[in-house]
Amino acid sequence: MKSWQFTCLMVIGVACVCLTLVSIVFAHQNQILQAQVQAQQATINKGALSQQIGGNLVREMAAAAQTDDKLKQLLQQNGYNFASPTPAP
Numbered sequence: 001m002k003s004w005q006f007t008c009l010m011v012i013g014v015a016c017v018c019l020t021l022v023s024i025v026f027a028h029q030n031q032i033l034q035a036q037v038q039a040q041q042a043t044i045n046k047g048a049l050s051q052q053i054g055g056n057l058v059r060e061m062a063a064a065a066q067t068d069d070k071l072k073q074l075l076q077q078n079g080y081n082f083a084s085p086t087p088a089p
Contacts, residue, residue, distance in 0.1 A: 062082045065072035
């Protein structure tokens with residue numbers, strides 16, 4: 001093997017090792033970012049569930065407020081205005 005062939009192969013080998021190390025570092029960083037995204041998604045899902053529960057709770061309170069004037073007044077003080085249901089013919 002000639003010296004220029006050895007040098008060429010050595011440069012290629014070092015480049016492969018460097019690229020492998022860079023790939024490992026990027027894979028590790030990617031895993032960290034994926035964990036952060038999953039944590040954020042869990043928080044978003046909790047918020048969506050809370051919003052759904054809150055909406056259902058307000059609807060149930062509005063239905064109960066049809067017979068309870070204090071509850072109706074409380075809902076109106078907090079900005080929830082609703083129309084009384086009209087009786088069906």
